[in-house]
Amino acid sequence: MKYIAVVEDEALMREELADMLRRNGYRVEEICEFGQITDQIRKLSPDLVLLDLNLPQTSGFQVCREIKQKTSVPVLVLTSRDQLRDELYALELGADEYLTKPCRKERLLARVSNVLKRYEGRANLLEGLDFLLDRQTYTLYIHNRSVILPGNQGKILEVFLNHGDQIVTKEVLCMALWGTTEFIDENALQVNLTRLKKTMAGLEMRQQIVPVRGMGYRLTAEEGKDEAKG
Amino acid sequence: MKYIAVVEDEALMREELADMLRRNGYRVEEICEFGQITDQIRKLSPDLVLLDLNLPQTSGFQVCREIKQKTSVPVLVLTSRDQLRDELYALELGADEYLTKPCRKERLLARVSNVLKRYEGRANLLEGLDFLLDRQTYTLYIHNRSVILPGNQGKILEVFLNHGDQIVTKEVLCMALWGTTEFIDENALQVNLTRLKKTMAGLEMRQQIVPVRGMGYRLTAEEGKDEAKG
DNA sequence: GAGAAACCTTTCATTCACTGTAAGTGTTTT
């Protein structure tokens, strides 16, 4: 049975939605705490998130972005905001579907099932800017090609994808590679990083690993940015 | 550059659409012959089909179903029919997206890019009964897991998938594995077959490789069939 | 049911990609 998490602050609406989904054969979890939504999602690990954009405490867009960045759960945005720019923004952030309230239940159900279907089997793919990475096998999909990354390169890339565009320290990378942050073999890490970089360059990936002197590394989009040199 | 096929009978509308897409960085092919649409699509092998439902000669729904069944090209339905039942029907037939005219170009572009994105890298997946096989890496997707098959096992499974449920001879398998049908090392083939079978059993795949005495092997669905023994 | 043909399984040595080590080269920063 497919499992759906409903994120919606208006209790009545939420109940109605949840009931309707349950009557149609889904298991439903209602999320009523609007802090750390991404963490809650990760714990529940549903097959789909139904997300309202008007949330207390936090921005629905932000939540959408975070879920898409940090998990591989599909997000269906169901909202009363019917501005085109909201829709475009949500899609840009990675939303898998955008529907406006009020919405006929048949349409909602059809779209839910549509999204679920396209995610079948795809539960373990991490998204990069222009590529996908399989968490289990480290198979990398890019430009209509697929390549298997060696384990270490895969682990490193996975860590970067889990950190968005934040800085990743060497400790974190060592932890991911060898399970320990003590006795860091800086050089071994360095070599593996170099290998991954070479692989990424060879595949012409749009994202790059760049050093942040004294801090670690970051995964950035594009290279063309020379930021204030002289 | 992504490549889109536009299926729309109204010339003005089609031109406008095509121009707009071209201005936004797509290569576009306009389909004006409405017989054998699926065959045309197969020949063009675009990254996406933009499909109007009101076509002369043939039913747009039928075309949609056929494209989805016989190719692995995504279909975005763009139509002036705004009946909910049309939408539901199209989605049921496998349409990847359904938009109604008139449609703001920003929305259309966003949805086009959304659909294209979700198909990224998926061009090389072969479908089994309950699994997918990546032609290039031999990554196997089944039951929400993914596994990399050793090259030889992958090649063998690929051959079987390309033959449907027909019998595959040892010669064909040897050809696929070693590029030659002479000097067949029956034993090496045997060992590789055994290994693949063991892998498939371990993954609880619904399809099985069974010997056809004196002829070769077949990929069958399920095992429960004891066909007329006594 | 004996013998032959077809099919299957296990074990072992070889091979090759992946990995960490080592040693040395670049590049910033002070």
Place this chain on the structure above:
DNA sequence: AAAACACTTACAGTGAATGAAAGGTTTCTC
């Protein structure tokens, strides 16, 4: 220019994938 940090290349050890070999099991025919 020296120090700190970052990068590169070459090499040897390890382990998975592979084919060879040898032996076992099933199926068919007489």
